[in-house]
Amino acid sequence: MSEQATGRAALYGATDDEAAQRAAFTGGEVPVAVYGLGKMGLPLAAVYADVSGNTVGVDVDESVVETVSAGECHVKREPGLRSLVAQTVADGSLRATTDSRAAAASAAVHVLMVPTLLTEAEEPDLSVLLSAVRDVAAGLSPGDLVVVESTVPPRTTTDEVVPLLVAESGLPPEAFGVAACPERTVSGEALADIRGTHPKVVGGVDDESARAAALIYDEISDNEVIETSDATVAEAVKVFEGVYRDVNIALANQLAKYAEALDADVTEAIDVANTQPFCDIHDPGPGVGGHCIPVYPYFLTGAFDVDDPLLTTAREVNDGMAEYTVTLLERILSAHGVDRPDLRILLLGLTYKANIEELRNTPALPVARFLREAGASVVGVDPMLDDWSDAPPDHELAGIERCAVDDMYDAAADAVVLVTPHDEFAGADWAAFDAPVLDGRGAIDAASTEAPVYLIGGRWP
Numbered sequence: 066m067s068e069q070a071t072g073r074a075a076l077y078g079a080t081d082d083e084a085a086q087r088a089a090f091t092g093g094e095v096p097v098a099v100y101g102l103g104k105m106g107l108p109l110a111a112v113y114a115d116v117s118g119n120t121v122g123v124d125v126d127e128s129v130v131e132t133v134s135a136g137e138c139h140v141k142r143e144p145g146l147r148s149l150v151a152q153t154v155a156d157g158s159l160r161a162t163t164d165s166r167a168a169a170a171s172a173a174v175h176v177l178m179v180p181t182l183l184t185e186a187e188e189p190d191l192s193v194l195l196s197a198v199r200d201v202a203a204g205l206s207p208g209d210l211v212v213v214e215s216t217v218p219p220r221t222t223t224d225e226v227v228p229l230l231v232a233e234s235g236l237p238p239e240a241f242g243v244a245a246c247p248e249r250t251v252s253g254e255a256l257a258d259i260r261g262t263h264p265k266v267v268g269g270v271d272d273e274s275a276r277a278a279a280l281i282y283d284e285i286s287d288n289e290v291i292e293t294s295d296a297t298v299a300e301a302v303k304v305f306e307g308v309y310r311d312v313n314i315a316l317a318n319q320l321a322k323y324a325e326a327l328d329a330d331v332t333e334a335i336d337v338a339n340t341q342p343f344c345d346i347h348d349p350g351p352g353v354g355g356h357c358i359p360v361y362p363y364f365l366t367g368a369f370d371v372d373d374p375l376l377t378t379a380r381e382v383n384d385g386m387a388e389y390t391v392t393l394l395e396r397i398l399s400a401h402g403v404d405r406p407d408l409r410i411l412l413l414g415l416t417y418k419a420n421i422e423e424l425r426n427t428p429a430l431p432v433a434r435f436l437r438e439a440g441a442s443v444v445g446v447d448p449m450l451d452d453w454s455d456a457p458p459d460h461e462l463a464g465i466e467r468c469a470v471d472d473m474y475d476a477a478a479d480a481v482v483l484v485t486p487h488d489e490f491a492g493a494d495w496a497a498f499d500a501p502v503l504d505g506r507g508a509i510d511a512a513s514t515e516a517p518v519y520l521i522g523g524r525w526p
């Protein structure tokens with residue numbers, strides 16, 4: 066084990082036997098810093114703390130750091146996370162700080178879990194990641210290992226991260242390790258996923274980086290650790306998983322548009338088609354939200370000069386579903402003889418996915434915009450969101466009248482759209498709305514209610 070001047074053990078280039086390295090890592094001798102304490106970073110930091118016994122979480126948001134430092138958890142509805150954060154903060158294995166430079170100077174393993182988003186021009190925005198990389202470089206020591214867990218365009222680790230670490234740390238590239246180990250975690254099951262729902266993918270910029278990273282993740286995960294031939298393949302694995310899903314969802318949405326011409330229920334056809342192993346068509350819906358699936362295609366189309374009609378068309382199909390949903394709603398209202406200028410439409414679920422507090426790219430916002438452009442007033446119900454009634458005019462939810470779950474039956478809606486099926490809507494009395502319901506996510510058991518319930522791609526009465 067290479068002990069450095071600071072008395073901390075390091076893994077990259079360690080020459081003692083593997084058992085000693087594992088013992089050092091799980092014995093708190095290899096300090097870890099996790100950069101980014103959000104929906105993905107906090108669960109990751111908590112598991113790292115639980116395994117390593119010596120982890121500091123870094124975040125630029127002081128309220129996040131204060132919350133975690135108090136042993137509390139700001140990430141909602143993540144099973145087990147609240148207690149794990151409380152436990153690891155209480156026993157000292159997890160600390161939180163905004164002082165990224167101090168954290169970097171103390172750590173021998175640096176794990177990047179910060180957002181990677183898009184510019185207005187729909188090109189990868191690595192500014193946050195590279196800012197965190199600069200913080201790491203300021204405290205980088207020989208023998209350290211840098212792990213990129215954020216989803217990034219393939220080649221980012223080798224072409225952006227390593228050169229910046231070298232330039233800003235003054236260390237030669239052979240002095241430290243770097244590996245792409247993409248997060249394959251789903252909100253709502255993060256701890257289980259980090260601990261091994263799926264194999265962990267590890268791609269090093271060199272063999273020693275891969276070895277050190279694989280040793281760490283073999284301690285973190287109880288599933289297989291798959292070492293790819295290099296960091297770029299590991300990055301590509303993650304992006305390919307995401308673009309597969311976006312294209313597949315676009316296929317489902319396209320097939321939903323055929324439903325009326327076929328006079329068939331597309332969901333029934335998809336479900337039966339998926340009964341054989343060569344078919345896994347996903348579900349149609351009002352759109353694709355979050356900062357993963359709708360973003361990852363641009364990590365290819367916006368990063369490489371390759372002729373690509375497929376991913377771009379899939380994005381267009383998925384982004385077009387919000388307007389398609391509104392046209393469906395207009396037809397439903399017409400079929401029910403509702404033709405008033407001052408329509409009130411109730412949107413249930415505004416965040417991008419059930420039980421997740423994230424508005425990024427949520428289809429609910431374009432659905433609301435199209436409805437308001439058509440002259441309707443829009444009422445939104447979302448138990449995952451704090452009351453936004455007093456939000457400023459430029460707030461993304463401005464223009465959407467807020468309604469509490471308990472008051473939703475009294476909203477006097479002319480129609481209801483279930484955009485995101487949070488748990489709170491599972492037991493709704495759909496007939497009590499006394500209005501037609503468009504079930505955007507196929508979450509309602511239509512046979513269990515007298516209410517007129519419609520599906521995207523469903524059969525018309």
Ligand SMILES: NC(=O)c1ccc[n+]([C@@H]2O[C@H](COP(=O)([O-])OP(=O)(O)OC[C@H]3O[C@@H](n4cnc5c(N)ncnc54)[C@H](O)[C@@H]3O)[C@@H](O)[C@H]2O)c1
Pocket residue numbers: 100101102103104105106123124125126129165178179180181182193196197214215216217248249250251252356357
């Ligand atoms: N959310 C998912 O389902 C998911 C799944 C897999 C991978 N990912 C990847 O993980 C990334 C992070 O996702 P998330 O859901 O945790 O995002 P998030 O928005 O919930 O959290 C990001 C956190 O990073 C902090 N942060 C921003 N800049 C920072 C900096 N320079 N240094 C330290 N902290 C900083 C923010 O304050 C915030 O607390 C995503 O961009 C995506 O690439 C997300």
Ligand SMILES: CC(=O)N[C@@H]1[C@@H](OP(=O)(O)OP(=O)(O)OC[C@H]2O[C@@H](n3ccc(=O)[nH]c3=O)[C@H](O)[C@@H]2O)O[C@H](CO)[C@@H](O)[C@@H]1O
Pocket residue numbers: 248249250251252306307310314347348349350351352353354355356357358417418
């Ligand atoms: C590790 C990681 O990165 N995990 C990602 C994470 O992605 P995510 O959290 O962004 O969630 P998704 O489930 O992909 O939903 C995104 C949007 O697409 C809509 N949607 C979904 C399915 C469908 O058939 N039709 C749809 O319209 C949905 O409503 C929502 O708006 O979990 C997925 C597994 O859940 C993973 O595959 C995916 O890699």
